[in-house]
Amino acid sequence: MMGQLYADALGGASAELEYVDGTRVALDAARWFDLIDGDEALLERCASPTLDIGSGPGRLTVELTRRGVRALGIDITPSAVALTRRAGGFALLRDVFDEVPGGGRWTTALLADGNIGIGGHPEALLRRVRQLVRPDGTVLAELAPPDAKSRVDRVRLRRGPRVGDWFGWATVSAGDIRRLAHAAGFRRVERWTAHGRWFAALSRRVSST
Amino acid sequence: MSPHCPAQILIIAKEPVAGRVKTRLTPPFSPRQAAALAEAALRDSLRAVSATPATQRLLALDGLPGGWLPAGFVIIPQRGTSLDERLAAAFSDAHRLRPDPVVLIGMDTPQVTPALLGEAVDALERHDAVYGPAADGGFWLLGLRRPDPALLLGVPMSHPETGKLQLDRLDRAGLTVHLLPELTDVDTAADAAIVAAHAPDSHFAATFRALGR
Numbered sequence: 247m248m249g250q251l252y253a254d255a256l257g258g259a260s261a262e263l264e265y266v267d268g269t270r271v272a273l274d275a276a277r278w279f280d281l282i283d284g285d286e287a288l289l290e291r292c293a294s295p296t297l298d299i300g301s302g303p304g305r306l307t308v309e310l311t312r313r314g315v316r317a318l319g320i321d322i323t324p325s326a327v328a329l330t331r332r333a334g335g336f337a338l339l340r341d342v343f344d345e346v347p348g349g350g351r352w353t354t355a356l357l358a359d360g361n362i363g364i365g366g367h368p369e370a371l372l373r374r375v376r377q378l379v380r381p382d383g384t385v386l387a388e389l390a391p392p393d394a395k396s397r398v399d400r401v402r403l404r405r406g407p408r409v410g411d412w413f414g415w416a417t418v419s420a421g422d423i424r425r426l427a428h429a430a431g432f433r434r435v436e437r438w439t440a441h442g443r444w445f446a447a448l449s450r451r452v453s454s455t
Numbered sequence: 456m457s458p459h460c461p462a463q464i465l466i467i468a469k470e471p472v473a474g475r476v477k478t479r480l481t482p483p484f485s486p487r488q489a490a491a492l493a494e495a496a497l498r499d500s501l502r503a504v505s506a507t508p509a510t511q512r513l514l515a516l517d518g519l520p521g522g523w524l525p526a527g528f529v530i531i532p533q534r535g536t537s538l539d540e541r542l543a544a545a546f547s548d549a550h551r552l553r554p555d556p557v558v559l560i561g562m563d564t565p566q567v568t569p570a571l572l573g574e575a576v577d578a579l580e581r582h583d584a585v586y587g588p589a590a591d592g593g594f595w596l597l598g599l600r601r602p603d604p605a606l607l608l609g610v611p612m613s614h615p616e617t618g619k620l621q622l623d624r625l626d627r628a629g630l631t632v633h634l635l636p637e638l639t640d641v642d643t644a645a646d647a648a649i650v651a652a653h654a655p656d657s658h659f660a661a662t663f664r665a666l667g668r
């Protein structure tokens with residue numbers, strides 16, 4: 247989906263994200279290599295075993311492993327999986343919509359960074375991830391700030407004249423997560439913010455400990 | 456049905472969330488009921504588009520997709536503030552993704568059929584534009600062989616003269632226009648009753664009846 251240009255970007259090459267109206271923004275792949283402000287607000291809520299969906303080069307998977315939390319990253323980009331393994335994390339080349347090991351047994355599932363946008367249909371993604379966690383498990387999702395507008399974009403990667411295929415990517419505002427989570431079958435939604443980033447914890451059980 | 460379907464079909468729609476859609480139906484309907492009617496109309500429109508041969512099907516969506524979205528639609532976001540801007544942007548963005556003629560409809564005519572949409576798609580083989588007038592003076596469908604924002608920007612939308620001004624605009628650009636039959640678009644509760652009676656087998660009519668109207 248994100249293809250060779252994304253793999254190149256993980257290797258240090260520049261890349262831009264291009265929208266249908268022609269707008270382009272630089273893809274800051276370096277941001278996904280080292281822990282950034284606000285990551286702690288996610289990491290401290292992860293319990294064994296944790297599934298990191300769209301784990302990229304694996305900064306969260308690796309850090310969880312280092313802390314003794316059993317964690318598996320899944321990603322559809324081979325070089326991202328390779329980078330995670332090299333950094334000491336477990337990772338598999340897997341699409342979240344395909345067969346994922348441990349389906350229904352994960353305690354925590356992570357949709358960090360913009361990964362709630364995967365597939366461009368967040369309700370469908372959340373339904374899928376709900377099947378992956380245990381009945382009392384938790385999905386941790388990063389969101390756009392409440393004043394952002396939820397939307398589905400059509401984007402592609404570009405480096406100079408080279409372009410990848412168009413794909414769908416969603417942005418979910420913190421203001422819409424309750425409605426969306428309920429539509430996807432979650433009953434409990436907790437929101438918080440840290441270092442300017444917004445997060446939600448979604449679970450099926452109304453009471454939680 | 457044309458075997459070579461020369462155009463793509465684009466629906467411009469708003470996510471059916473209570474309080475954000477079909478506010479002119481409240482009263483007599485509650486915001487939840489109005490949203491249920493909007494969702495039903497959207498489902499009917501999407502179903503008609505799915506059943507029409509086209510090179511690509513798109514949804515220019517304000518908000519997020521839900522369980523109502525069938526497979527096979529490319530989603531693009533709406534851009535712009537006023538409706539003329541958003542229509543112009545949707546045409547341009549669709550055309551940039553795929554340089555085929557574009558047929559556009561909204562979500563307020565659940566009685567639309569694949570036959571009507573097929574007629575619009577086929578018309579763009581012989582005409583520069585295709586136009587479906589709405590009973591309120593606006594339009595329910597617009598198709599353009601070569602979308603150009605200048606054909607839409609500045610036309611006052613949701614205005615009794617919208618249709619006339621839009622047709623004048625196409626005319627002054629020297630375009631040949633194929634006209635489709637007039638349809639009622641759902642704006643008020645009275646329109647809803649007319650449309651439900653006209654398409655009794657639609658999701659829209661079923662929802663309307665379930666609300667006891």
Ligand SMILES: C[S@@+](CC[C@H](N)C(=O)[O-])C[C@H]1O[C@@H](n2cnc3c(N)ncnc32)[C@H](O)[C@@H]1O
Pocket residue numbers: 247248278279299300301302303304305306320321322323326340341342343358359360361364365
């Ligand atoms: C915005 S990046 C996030 C980076 C990552 N969270 C990190 O910390 O390094 C999105 C990642 O999701 C992956 N991805 C996209 N679609 C996916 C899918 N359907 N299943 C699994 N991973 C996917 C991409 O390959 C990419 O690495």
